[in-house]
Amino acid sequence: MTKYVLRRLTQVAPTIVGIICASFILVRLAPGDPIDVLASGNGDEAYYEFMRTKYQLDEPLVTQLWAYFSNVLRGDFGTSYLTGEPVVHMIIPRIGSTVLLTLSSIFVSTIIGVMCGLLAAWRVDQTVDRVVLRLSTLAIAAPSFWIAQMMLLLFALRLGIFPSDGRNSPGFSGSGMARTIDTIWHLILPMTVLAIQESSTIARLTRIGIVDLLDEDHIRLARAKGLSDLQVISRHALRGSLRSVVTVIGGRVGHVFSGAVVVELIFGWPGLGQLVLSSSQAQDTPVLMGVLILVAAAVVVTNLATDLTYMVIDPRVRLR
């Protein structure tokens, strides 16, 4: 078991190094020039030369990559071309917002998803099951930007019960409990949009996991002993089916983040997704790279955590 954990841990570092190199080269090879954005259509040759030298953009790509890499190892992610600010300073204040949005939606979607999945499996091929299946198909198929716009029109404009944008009300100055309530009030719409698709996936997986299990021998034995469907599911099938749910949740962190880019954009949620979008539009490479590395690391770490959790849930993994 220790060996397995160690092996998984040693895979983390090379993965992250690979991600840094690949994304650095990809971002740099993309056509365009960050100075164009800085000049915004007004620079002359001298300005371009001056700014290129200032940001060391005139060095060869390999030199730049090496410099970047050694800086990152020292914890220096560079400074933004656009704002001159250290990238770390720009990222840190936004992490909280994105973590709040993604974690809350993973949490809510897991609860709702597992519950719907159980419900469907319990009454498989009956009305409840069909409703769950159809709704989840619909939710998976509908693009999240469309769901987001519809929710805005309904809840922010027509009913006026939720705010349209931001993490807090304009000019909000309260603190403590008042701020928390204000934040939750702002969180509900974007979180729901993000959770809708996730919970649909989870519901379907939970359902199919349980339905499959119900055919297995130990479940038949439990049934033969006279346990009711509900007891069989809650005592025996649920734990088994959780394996697939855990895998999905772990694997979906990256997916949820990419969903968060869209949701943050539409709801003006001040997180990393917005930063990714604005920095890639502005070709602000240092900022873009900083967020990419952070997200990649988050995905790698959650995958690791998933594997380790898996090991706890399913003893067979430990033996491999």
Next chain:
Amino acid sequence: MKKSLTSVLVSLAALGVIPSAPINAATPISQGSPCTTEGSRVEGPKKTKLVCASVQGERIWITKGGDLVVAISQDPGSLNPAATTAGAVHTASELMFNGLVELDEKLRPTPELAESWTVDKKAKVYTFKLRRGIKWHDGVPFTSADVKYTFDEVLLKYHSRTRAAMLTALDGISTPDAHTVRFTFKEPYGPLLLQLDVTEAPILPAHIYQGSDPTKNSANLAPVGTGPFKFGSYVRGSEIVLTRNANYFKKGKPYLDRVIMRVIPNAATQLIALESGSVDFLWGVPGPDRARLLRRKKAFNTLVARRNPGGANCMMTVSFNLNRPITSNPSVRRAIFHAINRQAFLTDVIFNEGSVAAAPFSKGIVWAWGRNLKLPEYSKSKANTLLDAAGWTGRDGTTRTAQGVSGVANGTKLSIDFLHFPNFATYAELYKAQLTEVGIEVRLRPLQSGPFSTAVFANRDFDTNIISYCNGNDPEIGIRRMYDTAQIGSVAFSNAAAYSNRAVDALFQQARNTLDLDKRQDLYRRIQIQLVKDLPYLWLVEPKATRIYASSCGGFRPYSLFAEEAYCSS
């Protein structure tokens, strides 16, 4: 006008029970009406206190205090307007700063930080007397050293427009005393006064920036200025709060307590925020949505502006690549001009938000644009005749082919590409449709701004393209770059056509060296007559931005420091 959770809960409880109350039905004096007496009075059932104040030269009744919530589409990242020309930075930060002069709607310079100025006869030495008693937001007095520092260390290095226009012409800036600044030029320099407003040359505090890298100073995120509003707070990606500068040197102004700049990247969400009342002011709204909002019983007002914090007097311009065999032929360019119905671009693409370009220069530069110049009119028959004569022939409804066109093999299809930003796709579709009608095939190539600049300016890989060229407040700022031989190169948004005419170059130089506006006007007229002959570009339409705001607010200006005199009743 922000909505709180409690107010929403209250309104929810009352949903469908209480009909909306009539607004100030019997109020004798309403906000915005002209004052007949000075002072203040309490009006209406809500006991609003109205104050007589000066807004754009008129004395009117307004409500003092309160918040204005403005939607901005991009997180600015920095609040230093001197170190960049980026529109997002200027939009969010200009209210905290001032320029030496202010430019009114007709681009007339009026005193701001400078109280008065003199120019020597040769237009080489400009001497500014600074207003006394101005203090920075931190209480330190404003002096000539601030002006010199800002120009030498920030504007002439990092403000790409001011740098490009002034750096080579300027001999130096001196400060004979704490309240005098002198600009000395190597040769006569005419356009200076149009380059000193808060957009082109905002002044920074030397005592904060001196000795630091101005692009990295921490004050870029918590600025200290002289402007009508002070920095309050900045939450990344969320909002910037500006608070009233009670010691503003323009006595009595501003009228609002706070201006809250709210980052809402998505245009549809901005609209919903405006309609649901959480935002009071939008910088621009697409035509169809604007019409719908304005139908809503006087809830919203509009203001048309030519100048935006990021650039003024922008003109949608099609560039012809003069290095390519097809587009280097003036007859073909004239034919394309004739084939394009520019009126249709005005009505169908920008929904009458602006005007059809009437000359190579923007009409916003009131004194310089060429009145009564005749641009080729919309006429398909003239386009067809010209193309036939140029050797591009073909039956109606098919793409023309070359018959004896120099530099082109016989039988080559008359096919050109058209590069455009994805957000200009509607322009592209209409351009393609109109040219197809005269037998020109158009291949659309949508490109994001980075790849666009590389293709057009670095690689010159295009036949035609469309660019929003902001002409600026003076032809020297935003127009010369489009025609100057020296500006052909890889620098983005310079001379895209690669137009080169020594006579035009010389006239531009002469106009820059001339102070007298009438003489400059004449020189620019001669330039434009030549350009209309050569047609290196197709001057399409001049879009204007329509600001839209809740009608509980008013006093917005269509130029810089837009909220200096704004007011809102809550």
